Amino acid sequence: MATTVTLKSFTGLRQSSTEQTNFVSHVPSSLSLPQRRSSLRVTASRATPKLSNRKLRVAVIGGGPAGGAAAETLAQGGIETILIERKMDNCKPCGGAIPLCMVGEFNLPLDIIDRRVTKMKMISPSNIAVDIGRTLKEHEYIGMVRREVLDAYLRERAEKSGATVINGLFLKMDHPENWDSPYTLHYTEYDGKTGATGTKKTMEVDAVIGADGANSRVAKSIDAGDYDYAIAFQERIRIPDEKMTYYEDLAEMYVGDDVSPDFYGWVFPKCDHVAVGTGTVTHKGDIKKFQLATRNRAKDKILGGKIIRVEAHPIPEHPRPRRLSKRVALVGDAAGYVTKCSGEGIYFAAKSGRMCAEAIVEGSQNGKKMIDEGDLRKYLEKWDKTYLPTYRVLDVLQKVFYRSNPAREAFVEMCADEYVQKMTFDSYLYKRVAPGSPLEDIKLAVNTIGSLVRANALRREIEKLSV
């Protein structure tokens, strides 16, 4: 008799556990023992209590793509969300390119995309120009957006889902004394009045998502550590209409030591002007020189243009050493989720904001329970598992192909290959690595080695000439 009773209760436990993905977190108080089983892929924590009279309160600091996506997911998940953004009309200096999958995954309306880039030109140090984009299908494109439009849209959607959007500047936060005390955030609220100094306020929240970009204050307050960063410098240039038709749906990438020692220079079309810019990690002091060189390389095509805006911004090169601490997590640029080689950050910012918010929603069971670090660690795990291969591949590409002029020449030569173009666009537009045919992969490997060997041989010839 007793055994059947215990059996019943055992199966009862298992049934209730199927509601959550991680049944151990729902350990009833009678069995709450801290378990340290590092061999199992399970975190065990002390039972987090249900919040009896309120929903979980989460603050999202920063209202860019990461913050907007996080706030929307949190609000939809039934959590009391506050989004704090310091400048509602901020024109973040940015390339502004989003992959096709972002439009689908985030349900972006097509009218926030200013242009659809379907052709790209890669230009080598010796001006060998290669067109890529022949393999794109009709419906595939790289979307060019204005950041102020995209950011505002995502914030509005978050607000419509129930988040409170505050125009304020985050100053610092007080860490909680106990594991379930709230965080106290100190911020200056601007209340919509421009030029006013704003009022200092505080707010108590249970968890914080730091989405405040490359110079994140949230990261500083949790001692997240520093990262190497690149400086991206960009000039927006309005060029005459007949020159603009060339850039109708075409973006250019210039590589070379003159343009950047470790990155590339670009000409990206925006709504009615082009953005010409470059970036570097190692030679930040020479950025103006690199910008001049980029403009020189594109000179014929942007002749007669007027510079309407000059902007610069740091871009993280790799994640910070600590991306979360207790109930504070970093997402987007604040965490350092920018890929190497292409410098893509918008999609990963929005995706990480969403992933982190999803982890909070799950861990708190739609806002009913308090969360702890284990729930946030799940977001880190999922992120690393999904995207670390992508980051690694791009890092290898950058190391191999951006290290010297011969390598860049080989890179541009490789881009002429149709298979390369197909694989590149597939992985960029859909963020997945489609399995190519092994025979083509071997051919590609042979061609890559061939290109690198030839380019380096030419470099040796050049060195012989200089002697």
Add this chain to the structure above:
Amino acid sequence: MSISMALFSPPISSSLQNPNLIPKISTSLLSTKRFSLISVPRASSDNGTTSPVVKIPKPASVAVEEVPVKSPAESSSASENGAVGGEATDSSTETVIKYQNAKWVNGTWDLKQFEKDGKTDWDSVIVSEAKRRKWLEDNPETTSNDELVVFDTSIIPWWAWMKRYHLPEAELLNGRAAMIGFFMAYFVDSLTGVGLVDQMGNFFCKTLLFVAVAGVLFIRKNEDLDKLKDLFDETTLYDKQWQAAWKEPDSSTVSSKK
């Protein structure tokens, strides 16, 4: 030959309106092999700068007459005046130096001009391309949609590359390996009395052989030792930066994974 020279000079350079055109044609009568070097003094005679190798040419192109010229952004915020300020510096004393070569036709090398005894002389194609790249490294040029560069190094057959670069180095490395091998075999034999054939049967000797071959292959110059070490560090750095998040000592009761 001189007529074809005139035909091949690109229109955008200053040559059309420049009275120096006539001396250019006469200099072209010199041997064609040195033509790419001639483009250097020609450029310097145009703009009076002492060496064309030094700077990025100022954005003042004579061929584009009345269109306002872009100027380098000296001040970061006075951007609306960018185009206007440029006209003041556009004094047209400097002209754009572009890469010119008789054999460089329509953005690629005209292989017919490289023929020697009826076959293309690939070595000179390689050398010409190297000279072009060197020129462009020192004097970066604007790209233009009218003069697309479409040269692809893969038109040069693989055996030409091999003959020129791989074989000499292979000879060098094989020579080194042979010398090391001979003396090590002699040395080990004199010390231990084990002959060459018996040495090959020994595991330790086989390991030494492997180390010797790898050493000759990878360490060809003194700097290679440091380069290899840096390379190894480089390959693992990015991973370390990502895994840093997982190395935190946890203070709570939560156990960390990975």
